[in-house]
Amino acid sequence: MNIREEEDSDIQKVWKVNAEAFETEGEANLVNDLRNSGTSYISLVAEEGEDIIGHILFTPVDLIGDKSDVRVMGLAPMAVVVKYQRKGVGSQLVKVGIERCKAHGCDALVVLGHPEYYPKFGFVPSVDYRIKSEYEVPDEVFMVLELSDGSLKNKAGTIRFHAAFDKL
Numbered sequence: 001m002n003i004r005e006e007e008d009s010d011i012q013k014v015w016k017v018n019a020e021a022f023e024t025e026g027e028a029n030l031v032n033d034l035r036n037s038g039t040s041y042i043s044l045v046a047e048e049g050e051d052i053i054g055h056i057l058f059t060p061v062d063l064i065g066d067k068s069d070v071r072v073m074g075l076a077p078m079a080v081v082v083k084y085q086r087k088g089v090g091s092q093l094v095k096v097g098i099e100r101c102k103a104h105g106c107d108a109l110v111v112l113g114h115p116e117y118y119p120k121f122g123f124v125p126s127v128d129y130r131i132k133s134e135y136e137v138p139d140e141v142f143m144v145l146e147l148s149d150g151s152l153k154n155k156a157g158t159i160r161f162h163a164a165f166d167k168l
Helices: 008-021 026-036 089-103 163-167
Strands: 002-005 042-048 051-064 072-080 108-112 131-133 142-146 157-160
Touching: 002 089, 008 026, 008 042, 008 051, 008 072, 026 051, 026 072, 026 163, 042 089, 051 089, 072 089, 108 131, 131 142
Parallel strands: 072 108, 131 157
Antiparallel strands: 002 042, 042 051, 051 072, 051 157, 108 142
16 A cells, blocks of 8 residues: 555545545545635545555644644545555554644644544544634544644634535
8 A cells, every 4th residue: 555645637536535435425525625725735645556545635724713823734534445444544644644744834733533543643632722623523523633742832712624614
Protein backbone atom coordinates (compact mmCIF):
# COMPACT_ATOMS: atom_id res chain seq x y z
CA MET A 1 0.00 0.00 0.00
CA ASN A 2 1.19 3.50 -0.86
CA ILE A 3 -0.03 6.79 0.66
CA ARG A 4 0.37 9.82 -1.61
CA GLU A 5 -1.07 13.23 -2.48
CA GLU A 6 -4.28 13.12 -4.49
CA GLU A 7 -3.86 13.85 -8.21
CA ASP A 8 -6.42 15.24 -10.65
CA SER A 9 -6.77 11.78 -12.22
CA ASP A 10 -7.91 10.42 -8.82
CA ILE A 11 -11.00 12.62 -8.43
CA GLN A 12 -13.60 10.12 -9.67
CA LYS A 13 -11.97 7.22 -7.79
CA VAL A 14 -11.90 9.30 -4.58
CA TRP A 15 -15.60 10.09 -5.04
CA LYS A 16 -16.35 6.35 -5.36
CA VAL A 17 -14.33 5.48 -2.24
CA ASN A 18 -16.25 8.05 -0.17
CA ALA A 19 -19.62 7.07 -1.67
CA GLU A 20 -19.01 3.41 -0.84
CA ALA A 21 -17.68 4.00 2.67
CA PHE A 22 -20.59 6.14 3.90
CA GLU A 23 -24.34 5.53 3.99
CA THR A 24 -25.05 8.35 1.51
CA GLU A 25 -23.15 10.23 -1.19
CA GLY A 26 -23.04 13.28 1.10
CA GLU A 27 -19.38 12.92 2.07
CA ALA A 28 -18.33 12.16 -1.51
CA ASN A 29 -20.10 15.31 -2.68
CA LEU A 30 -18.60 17.26 0.24
CA VAL A 31 -15.09 16.38 -0.93
CA ASN A 32 -15.90 17.69 -4.41
CA ASP A 33 -17.49 20.85 -2.98
CA LEU A 34 -14.44 21.55 -0.81
CA ARG A 35 -12.07 20.82 -3.68
CA ASN A 36 -14.03 23.25 -5.90
CA SER A 37 -14.40 25.95 -3.23
CA GLY A 38 -10.95 27.39 -3.72
CA THR A 39 -9.98 26.72 -0.11
CA SER A 40 -6.58 25.18 0.55
CA TYR A 41 -6.59 21.51 1.48
CA ILE A 42 -4.49 18.42 1.98
CA SER A 43 -5.93 15.38 0.25
CA LEU A 44 -4.24 12.00 0.49
CA VAL A 45 -5.08 8.66 -1.06
CA ALA A 46 -4.13 5.10 -0.19
CA GLU A 47 -3.49 2.97 -3.22
CA GLU A 48 -3.03 -0.74 -3.67
CA GLY A 49 -1.66 -1.36 -7.14
CA GLU A 50 -3.78 0.78 -9.47
CA ASP A 51 -6.73 0.97 -7.06
CA ILE A 52 -7.53 3.84 -4.69
CA ILE A 53 -8.62 2.10 -1.48
CA GLY A 54 -8.72 5.01 0.95
CA HIS A 55 -8.90 8.78 1.18
CA ILE A 56 -8.45 11.50 3.81
CA LEU A 57 -9.04 15.24 3.57
CA PHE A 58 -7.86 18.12 5.76
CA THR A 59 -9.27 21.64 5.31
CA PRO A 60 -8.81 24.88 7.25
CA VAL A 61 -11.24 25.68 10.05
CA ASP A 62 -11.68 28.90 12.03
CA LEU A 63 -11.40 29.24 15.78
CA ILE A 64 -14.13 31.81 16.41
CA GLY A 65 -13.76 33.82 19.60
CA ASP A 66 -9.98 33.70 19.62
CA LYS A 67 -8.05 36.58 18.07
CA SER A 68 -4.79 34.66 17.67
CA ASP A 69 -3.31 33.41 14.45
CA VAL A 70 -3.46 29.74 15.38
CA ARG A 71 -3.70 27.61 12.23
CA VAL A 72 -6.16 24.72 12.63
CA MET A 73 -7.21 22.11 10.07
CA GLY A 74 -10.21 19.82 10.21
CA LEU A 75 -9.86 16.12 9.39
CA ALA A 76 -12.95 15.16 7.41
CA PRO A 77 -13.85 12.98 5.79
CA MET A 78 -11.76 9.85 5.93
CA ALA A 79 -12.95 6.83 3.97
CA VAL A 80 -11.69 3.32 3.27
CA VAL A 81 -13.18 0.84 0.80
CA VAL A 82 -15.19 -1.70 2.80
CA LYS A 83 -13.07 -4.76 1.96
CA TYR A 84 -9.95 -2.91 3.20
CA GLN A 85 -11.42 -1.65 6.46
CA ARG A 86 -9.85 -2.81 9.74
CA LYS A 87 -6.57 -3.55 7.95
CA GLY A 88 -4.64 -0.41 8.94
CA VAL A 89 -5.39 1.69 5.86
CA GLY A 90 -7.19 4.40 7.84
CA SER A 91 -4.47 4.48 10.49
CA GLN A 92 -1.79 5.00 7.85
CA LEU A 93 -3.83 7.77 6.23
CA VAL A 94 -4.20 9.53 9.59
CA LYS A 95 -0.50 9.17 10.47
CA VAL A 96 0.73 10.46 7.12
CA GLY A 97 -1.91 13.20 7.19
CA ILE A 98 -0.74 14.40 10.60
CA GLU A 99 2.83 14.61 9.31
CA ARG A 100 1.75 16.50 6.17
CA CYS A 101 -0.25 18.97 8.25
CA LYS A 102 2.80 19.57 10.46
CA ALA A 103 4.96 20.09 7.37
CA HIS A 104 2.44 22.68 6.11
CA GLY A 105 2.76 24.67 9.34
CA CYS A 106 -0.52 23.68 10.96
CA ASP A 107 -0.72 24.21 14.72
CA ALA A 108 -3.57 21.82 15.50
CA LEU A 109 -6.15 19.44 14.03
CA VAL A 110 -9.77 18.85 14.93
CA VAL A 111 -11.93 15.84 14.15
CA LEU A 112 -15.51 14.85 14.73
CA GLY A 113 -15.12 11.10 15.03
CA HIS A 114 -15.11 7.89 16.98
CA PRO A 115 -13.79 8.48 20.52
CA GLU A 116 -12.28 5.01 20.67
CA TYR A 117 -10.35 5.44 17.38
CA TYR A 118 -8.72 8.88 17.24
CA PRO A 119 -7.11 9.02 20.72
CA LYS A 120 -4.50 6.46 19.57
CA PHE A 121 -3.12 9.27 17.36
CA GLY A 122 -3.04 11.75 20.25
CA PHE A 123 -6.45 13.37 19.83
CA VAL A 124 -8.16 14.43 23.07
CA PRO A 125 -11.64 15.82 23.75
CA SER A 126 -11.71 19.45 22.63
CA VAL A 127 -13.20 20.54 25.95
CA ASP A 128 -9.74 19.87 27.44
CA TYR A 129 -8.73 23.03 25.53
CA ARG A 130 -11.97 25.01 26.00
CA ILE A 131 -12.70 24.54 22.31
CA LYS A 132 -16.06 23.38 21.02
CA SER A 133 -17.65 22.49 17.72
CA GLU A 134 -20.19 24.70 16.01
CA TYR A 135 -22.32 21.55 15.78
CA GLU A 136 -24.27 20.08 18.69
CA VAL A 137 -22.27 16.91 19.39
CA PRO A 138 -21.26 15.00 22.51
CA ASP A 139 -18.00 16.27 24.03
CA GLU A 140 -16.20 12.97 23.55
CA VAL A 141 -16.63 12.89 19.74
CA PHE A 142 -15.16 16.33 18.99
CA MET A 143 -11.42 16.07 19.49
CA VAL A 144 -8.26 18.11 18.97
CA LEU A 145 -4.60 17.33 18.45
CA GLU A 146 -1.88 19.90 19.06
CA LEU A 147 0.75 19.63 16.33
CA SER A 148 3.13 22.02 18.05
CA ASP A 149 3.43 22.00 21.84
CA GLY A 150 1.44 24.76 23.50
CA SER A 151 -0.21 25.98 20.31
CA LEU A 152 -3.64 25.76 21.96
CA LYS A 153 -2.57 26.96 25.41
CA ASN A 154 -4.87 29.76 26.58
CA LYS A 155 -7.01 29.38 23.45
CA ALA A 156 -10.78 29.12 23.57
CA GLY A 157 -13.66 29.37 21.17
CA THR A 158 -15.82 27.60 18.65
CA ILE A 159 -14.53 25.77 15.60
CA ARG A 160 -16.29 26.86 12.42
CA PHE A 161 -16.00 24.51 9.45
CA HIS A 162 -16.22 25.52 5.80
CA ALA A 163 -19.81 26.28 4.76
CA ALA A 164 -19.81 23.17 2.53
CA PHE A 165 -20.14 21.05 5.69
CA ASP A 166 -23.55 22.60 6.36
CA LYS A 167 -25.03 20.43 3.57
CA LEU A 168 -24.36 17.21 5.50
